[in-house]
Amino acid sequence: MKAGGKLFIIDGGLSKAYQSATGIAGYTLIYNSHHLALAEHMPFDPKKESTPKVSVVEKVKSRVMVADTDKGRELKAQIADLKELVAAYREGTIKERVE
Secondary structure, X not given: OHHHHOOOOOOHHHOHHHHHHHOOOEEEEEEOOOEEEEXXXXXXXXXOOOOXXXXXXXXXXXXXXXXXXXXXXHHHHHHHHHHHHHHHHHHOXXXXXXX
């Protein structure tokens, strides 16, 4: 079984041409540090509320923070480099360039 038995397929059956048959205008897959959710959108009607129905598919056991990502590790490395640069400046190892 792929994806632990969970599979989302979003196809052309949600296009405007099929909305009258499906009654649905599309889905949005939402992932954040709390959960994975699926928002179901209804066809737009200016006379009705158009808030999508959101269903939580899976809750995340432990939140994924920016620090846990590849970009977070890059940022930590940049912060460490900048701290080293500031320390070298304060120690006089490097000096301010005046033109």
